[in-house]
Structure formats: C-alpha cells, structure tokens
Amino acid sequence: xxxxxLTVSEPAxxxxxxLNVDVLVVGGGPSGIIAAQAxxxxxxxxxxxxxxxxxGGNLTIGLPILGFLGQKGNQIIKGxxxxxxxxxxxxxxxxxxxxxxxxxxxxxVEQEAVKNVALEMLTESGVEILLYTHFSDVVMExxxxxxxxxxxxxxxxxxxxxxxxxCSGDADVAFRAxxxxxxxxxxxxxxxxxxxxxxxxxxxxxxxxxxxxxPRTYLTDxxxxxxxxxxxxxxxxxxxxxxxxxxxxxxDLPVERTILITGLRKGDVWVNMSRISGVDGTxxxxxxHGEIEGREQVKKIQKYLIEYxxxxxxxxxxxxxxxxxxxxxxxxxxxxxxxxEDILSCARFDDAIAVASYPLDIHHPTGGGCTLTWCxxxxxxxxRSLVPLKVKNLLVAxxxxxxxxxxxSAIRVMAPCMAMGEAAGRAAKMAVREGIAxxxxxxxxxxxxxxxxxxxxNPLQTV
Numbered sequence: 326x327x328x329x330x331l332t333v334s335e336p337a338x339x340x341x342x343x344l345n346v347d348v349l350v351v352g353g354g355p356s357g358i359i360a361a362q363a364x365x366x367x368x369x370x371x372x373x374x375x376x377x378x379x380x381g382g383n384l385t386i387g388l389p390i391l392g393f394l395g396q397k398g399n400q401i402i403k404g405x406x407x408x409x410x411x412x413x414x415x416x417x418x419x420x421x422x423x424x425x426x427x428x429x430x431x432x433x434v435e436q437e438a439v440k441n442v443a444l445e446m447l448t449e450s451g452v453e454i455l456l457y458t459h460f461s462d463v464v465m466e467x468x469x470x471x472x473x474x475x476x477x478x479x480x481x482x483x484x485x486x487x488x489x490x491x492c493s494g495d496a497d498v499a500f501r502a503x504x505x506x507x508x509x510x511x512x513x514x515x516x517x518x519x520x521x522x523x524x525x526x527x528x529x530x531x532x533x534x535x536x537x538x539x540p541r542t543y544l545t546d547x548x549x550x551x552x553x554x555x556x557x558x559x560x561x562x563x564x565x566x567x568x569x570x571x572x573x574x575x576x577d578l579p580v581e582r583t584i585l586i587t588g589l590r591k592g593d594v595w596v597n598m599s600r601i602s603g604v605d606g607t608x609x610x611x612x613x614h615g616e617i618e619g620r621e622q623v624k625k626i627q628k629y630l631i632e633y634x635x636x637x638x639x640x641x642x643x644x645x646x647x648x649x650x651x652x653x654x655x656x657x658x659x660x661x662x663x664x665x666e667d668i669l670s671c672a673r674f675d676d677a678i679a680v681a682s683y684p685l686d687i688h689h690p691t692g693g694g695c696t697l698t699w700c701x702x703x704x705x706x707x708x709r710s711l712v713p714l715k716v717k718n719l720l721v722a723x724x725x726x727x728x729x730x731x732x733x734s735a736i737r738v739m740a741p742c743m744a745m746g747e748a749a750g751r752a753a754k755m756a757v758r759e760g761i762a763x764x765x766x767x768x769x770x771x772x773x774x775x776x777x778x779x780x781x782x783n784p785l786q787t788v
Contacts (some may be wrong), residue, residue, distance in 0.1 A: 338546035340474060342483045344453065348753045349486035351460050351473065355390075355739040355779025356723035356746035357492030359405050363750025363778075364490070365450040369757060372453040374460065374475060374483060377647070379529035382494065383739060384640045385436045386646035387521035387595035389560065389586050393422040394738030395682035395703045399627040399771020400679040402680075404780035406743035410434070420558065420589065427562055427697075429682055430546050432740070433589050460493065461462030463502045468619070470502050470718045488753040488763055489719050492746060495607055496655035496725035504713040508607075510730040514690030516652035517602045520619030523553040524630065525643040527594045529587050533559065534635030538733055558642045561585040564634065566608055571629045578629060579622045581694060593643070598626045602691055615649045618718050652724075652737065653687060660709035667734045669700045675704035675784060683740040687734045705783060706736060717762045722749035747780060 348364040350357050353375035365371040379385065390410075395401040400422060410432060413419035418438030427429045447454055455475075462474035464483055491498035502507050509515040535550035564583035572578060584597040599622040604615040623645070630637040665673075668685055682703040687696045710727040711720050721727075722745040724737035738744075752771050756763045776782055 338481070338484045342485055343475070343690070345485045346372045346453070347486065347757045348372075348488050348490065348750070349374070349473065349484055349492045349499050350492055350750075352356045352382070352492035352494060352723070353377070353380035353443070353454075354492060354494055354723065354742070355384055356492065356742040356749070357382070357490075358447060359409065359743045359746035360492055360722055360750035360753070361447055361452045362450050363747045364754045365447075365452050366751075367754070369754055370453075371451070372455065372456045373447065374458040374484070374487070376457070376459045378456055379440040380447070380454070380456075381436070381439040383581040384434060384439045386648065386650050387436060387455045387586070387610075388521055388597070388650065389739040390432040390740055391428050391436060392430065392681060392683045393414075393432050394424060394700060395680075396429055396684075396701060398424055401682055401781050402740040402744050404744070404775065404778050405747045406740060407779070409442070409446065409743070412446065413438055413522065416442070418442070418589070419444070420456045422557075425560060426596055428560065429684070431586075432559060432613060433558060433586070435589050447598060457467065460497055463498060465502060466718055469496075471778040472718055473498060478624075479744050487718065487757045490717060490723045490727070490749045490753055491747075492723050493727060494651065494654070494723050496657050496721060499657045499713050499719060499721055499725070501656055502716045502719060504716050504719070505758050506655040507658065508605075508655050509653065510690065515605065516688040516690060516734065518604050518606065518615055518649045518651045519597055520599045520601070520616065520617075520623060520624050521595055521597055521646040522627075522642070523588065523593055523595050524627065524637065524640040526592050528636040528638075529592065529594065530636075532561070532585075532634065533609055535635040536561065546728065548597060558589070560588045565690045568629070568631045571633050576629055579626075583630075583634065586661060593749075594640070596630070599623060600688070601649070604649075606654040608684070611780055612649065615785050619649055624761075653730070653733060654670050654725070655761070656733055657713045657721050657724050657727050658711045659714060659721070661707050661727060662724045663706070663710050663726075663732040665729060665738065666733035667672060667697065668704055668732055671702045671704045674707035676708040677782060678708045678711070678752075678768070678771060678775060679744035681706055681736055681740060681744075683738045684734050685731055685735050686738075689733065698742055703783070706741065706745060708748065708771065711752070712764045718748045720753060720763050722746045742748070744780065748775060749780075751775060751778070
C-alpha cells in the first residue's frame with residue numbers, strides 16, 4: 326500500500342530504442358513546433374512527439390494568439406514565430422497582429438490550418454514527427470538525461486537524444502527527471518481552465534454596433550466603445566449588465582464577464598467563458614471532471630448568449646475545442662526564477678533570449694474573477710529560466726519555465742511561448758554542435774544567432 330492506494334509490482338523489462346536523435350522535442354504546442362524547426366534548421370537529426378493526432382496545442386482551441394505586439398504598439402515577437410504566422414496568412418488563415426486596448430495585441434488564426442501548416446513546416450525541415458505517442462518516463466544516467474520512454478500502440482519504447490526540450494506545458498519530462506517543480510500559488514491554487522467553443526451564424530456587426538452605440542448599456546472592460554465601431558474582427562470582454570440581468574432571471578453563469586473573440590470566418594465567434602475551478606491538469610481524474618463540468622457550463626453560456634446578447638439570436642453551435650485549455654500546472658525551478666517584480670519593473674537581463682510585454686493576468690483559482698496589471702512596456706525572458714536545476718541535457722520552453730505563480734500569468738500566452746521555443750531549439754542545436762550541456766553554451770552566441778535569424782531582442786545594457 327502507498328498513500329492508502331493498492332500497488333502492484335511491474336517487472337523489469339528490456340525496452341527497444343525506436344529512435345536515437347540529436348534533439349528530441351516533447352510536446353507539439355506553440356513552443357514545441359518552433360523549437361523543433363529551430364533545432365533542425367541546419368541539418369541535425371530532430372524528432373518531436375505528441376500524444377494527439379495533430380500539432381498546434383493551444384493554437385487549435387479557438388484562442389487568439391496574444392503578445393506579438395508590446396504595450397507601446399511595437400512588434401516584439403519576430404523570427405520563426407512571425408514566419409509561421411505569415412505562412413498561415415498566405416492561406417488567409419491568420420490576421421495581422423492587431424493592437425488591442427486590453428490584451429496588447431491579437432493575432433487570429435484558423436485552427437485547422439494551424440495543424441496542416443505545422444506538419445508541413447516541420448516535415449520540410451526534416452523533423453521526424455511521432456503523433457499518437459505518449460511520454461511516459463525518462464532514461465537517466467546519474468544527473469544526465471539520456472532519453473525518454475514512450476508509450477504507443479506499439480507498446481513501450483525509448484527515444485535517446487543528446488538534448489531534450491520539454492515543451493509539454495506541464496514540465497512532464499523535467500518532473501520525471503527529478504527537476505524541482507512547483508504548482509500554483511502559495512496555497513497550491515492554480516488558475517482555472519476553460520473549455521472553448523464556437524458559435525456560427527452570429528451577426529457580429531450587430532454585436533459591434535450595439536456596443537459602440539450604447540457603451541453604458543453594454544459595459545465592456547477597459548476597451549473603449551470606439552474600438553468596436555472601427556473593427557469588424559474584435560474581442561469583447563465585459564457585458565456585465567447583460568450577465569446581471571441573465572442571473573436575475575435565474576441563469577447560473579460561471580464567470581463575471583462575457584468574453585468573445587470573433588473568428589476569421591464571417592459569423593464565427595469563439596467563446597471563452599467556462600471556468601472550471603479546482604482542476605489539476607496533471608491528474609486525469611481532475612481533467613476528466615473538467616471536461617464534463619466544462620460541457621455543462623457551455624450549455625448555460627450558449628443559452629445566455631442567444632437569449633441576451635445582440636447578434637446571437639440565430640447563432641448555432643459549430644464546434645468544441647478538442648481539449649480543455651489549461652492555464653497553469655507545474656513550473657520548473659531553474660537557474661533563475663522570474664518574479665512579479667521582474668515583470669512590473671520591465672526587467673532586462675544580459676542572457677535575455679526573448680522579449681515579452683503581456684501583463685500579469687491572473688484568473689483567480691476561486692471566485693471567477695481576474696486581475697490584470699501592466700508594466701507599461703516590455704520585459705526580458707532570461708535563458709537561465711529555461712535551464713532546470715539538477716538535470717543535464719534538458720531545456721524547458723513554454724509556460725512551465727522557471728517563474729513564480731504571478732510571473733507565469735504573464736509569460737504563459739502563446740507568442741512569448743513561441744519565442745522561447747525558438748531560443749530553446751537554437752540553444753539545443755548549439756549544445757549538440759559543440760558537444761556541451763545546454764547550461765554551458767555561450768548565451769551571447771545564442772543571442773547573436775537569434776538576432777541574425779530575425780528575432781527581436783533588447784540591446785544589452787551598458788553601464
């Protein structure tokens with residue numbers, strides 16, 4: 326018995342090695358697809374695994390990409406992430422990077438096109454892609470990570486690699502390898518997830534005009550009414566008075582604000598309004614509860630939109646996100662832990678490998694509220710926050726890098742995660758080429774390569 330649970334003994338076994346590569350990327354979300362492309366750029370043998378049947382992660386669940394532009398309106402995420410968006414835009418599957426009064430910037434993408442373009446891009450780069458493949462465990466030699474154990478329909482196998490990049494979003498590889506990790510705030514509370522869904526046949530012009538013409542009736546948070554009079558594709562955050570009326574009429578709604586994102590296709594609106602408190606994204610029972618509860622909430626939200634919000638009178642349900650959107654799980658403890666103070670002071674670092682500007686955006690673990698705090702400009706993400714303690718040959722990119730709970734709420738959005746992926750991929754490539762650990766690379770050389778590849782970095786500070 327362990328912790329009052331029954332246990333069984335699993336016999337030792339010999340595991341076949343499926344692949345032996347230079348760089349392995351675990352996770353095919355926003356950071357993972359860019360990391361794999363960067364690592365493979367000059368011919369290294371690179372593989373990427375993902376448990377789903379497609380690549381893209383949170384790029385495929387109906388969210389806009391936040392963070393390509395900074396709080397001063399300048400573009401701060403460039404390089405490979407921007408090339409990916411341009412490739413989508415060439416197929417009319419992505420918008421330009423649009424300034425937003427609340428979220429700094431929005432980049433709309435077509436979810437199914439993301440899946441196709443990611444596969445095309447990585448295949449062209451020579452990346453070996455293994456879908457339907459679950460990360461299961463690690464292969465360790467002392468404090469050095471030598472590879473991972475995978476599970477699939479073929480059974481249990483191994484992939485060996487000189488450098489592994491954990492882009493799982495949940496620090497799965499790092500956790501199994503023995504890297505110190507943290508979850509949640511001081512009491513362990515994590516930001517609640519959301520199950521996105523899409524309604525079609527929405528009269529978005531009617532919605533837009535109703536807000537622009539009657540801002541006192543249709544209250545919107547922080548976003549001036551004039552914004553809706555000028556933009557045919559937009560985000561709505563607010564409508565609290567309509568929600569209050571719906572509640573007075575007996576409708577149970579999980580959040581305080583209406584959050585709507587118009588799609589690229591006319592009449593499509595993605596809805597970001599479910600709020601499933603208490604879900605632990607590293608526990609399958611908790612995730613299953615989240616999916617079940619999320620779908621129940623979607624029924625109530627759809628009823629609210631159709632009966633109370635202008636433009637939704639004839640809306641029809643079209644699609645549900647393929648999985649619940651997780652905002653927070655594990656974070657590694659790395660060579661440097663980014664803090665709230667770093668965000669709010671617009672911190673600069675000599676080992677910066679990306680620049681971000683998204684505000685502290687904390688969806689409270691309980692109560693349904695949300696707090697946003699801006700720094701007024703942009704801040705650096707240091708390479709040391711991608712380098713975990715205690716384990717060699719491993720890098721981490723995405724929301725599970727080394728931060729506090731508060732700082733994670735700012736760096737977790739997709740554009741900074743994509744930029745971290747590029748940095749991690751290029752760092753892994755340098756480590757392999759030079760035969761050293763990722764922690765030991767010359768970060769100035771990495772910064773130079775990033776700059777030459779078109780990434781945006783603040784210049785080093787001079788004393």
